[in-house]
Amino acid sequence: DADVTQTPRNRITKTGKRIMLECSQTKGHDRMYWYRQDPGLGLQLIYYSFDVKDINKGEISDGYSVSRQAQAKFSLSLESAIPNQTALYFCATSDSTGRATGELFFGEGSRLTVL
Amino acid sequence: QKEVEQNSGPLSVPEGAIASLNCTYSDRGSQSFFWYRQYSGKSPELIMSIYSNGDKEDGRFTAQLNKASQYVSLLIRDSQPSDSATYLCAVNINRNAGNMLTFGGGTRLMVKP
Numbered sequence: 001d002a003d004v005t006q007t008p009r010n011r012i013t014k015t016g017k018r019i020m021l022e023c024s025q026t027k028g029h030d031r032m033y034w035y036r037q038d039p040g041l042g043l044q045l046i047y048y049s050f051d052v053k054d055i056n057k058g059e060i061s062d063g064y065s066v067s068r069q070a071q072a073k074f075s076l077s078l079e080s081a082i083p084n085q086t087a088l089y090f091c092a093t094s095d096s097t098g099r100a101t102g103e104l105f106f107g108e109g110s111r112l113t114v115l
Numbered sequence: 116q117k118e119v120e121q122n123s124g125p126l127s128v129p130e131g132a133i134a135s136l137n138c139t140y141s142d143r144g145s146q147s148f149f150w151y152r153q154y155s156g157k158s159p160e161l162i163m164s165i166y167s168n169g170d171k172e173d174g175r176f177t178a179q180l181n182k183a184s185q186y187v188s189l190l191i192r193d194s195q196p197s198d199s200a201t202y203l204c205a206v207n208i209n210r211n212a213g214n215m216l217t218f219g220g221g222t223r224l225m226v227k228p
Binding site for chain 1: 121123149157158159160161162203205207214216217220
């Protein structure tokens with residue numbers, strides 16, 4: 001089983017619908033992240049969480065919200081999806097100690113299409 | 116100016132050649148640098164990290180860091196078709212909440228048999 005699991009892997013939805021992407025991890029890491037990837041733009045940080053009580057906005061948080069339900073679970077919500085949120089979404093984790101903070105472990109990705 | 120910049124490519128090299136991938140960054144205070152490899156349709160995976168000026172070698176991969184020039188590179192020796200992927204440079208950049216990993220747009224590498 002994957003250490004970082006994302007569900008769903010693929011989702012097609014319509015404009016205005018609410019969507020939740022879920023992420024769970026078995027690595028025991030404190031830090032969890034949600035990234036968005038568009039062709040040619042690399043990975044853009046949406047939200048990140050350093051522990052259950054800590055949630056922070058990233059570079060592109062508008063239109064998104066998150067919930068850290070437990071150390072192992074971090075979900076991303078699109079309250080009212082729009083077509084330009086069509087992208088590949090990655091959840092990632094990292095340890096919180098020293099240099100390990102830059103060593104991210106990614107889930108397999110969730111491809112979202114908003115029509 | 117983007118905080119982490121890479122040439123998007125594609126960079127095409129013949130099998131057996133050396134592939135050289137380059138990255139520049141804007142934050143002079145950055146201390147940690149990473150290279151991730153991403154195969155088409157897959158998630159990124161860490162292949163190299165470097166923290167000090169100079170070279171760091173791991174098998175066919177060498178990471179090079181020059182903090183004065185704010186430049187980090189990845190050399191792949193004896194390139195193989197299986198090295199064909201997008202390579203993402205990532206730099207820890209200081210933000211209000213602490214150091215955050217910031218990615219470049221990636222360079223697509225094609226190794227031709």
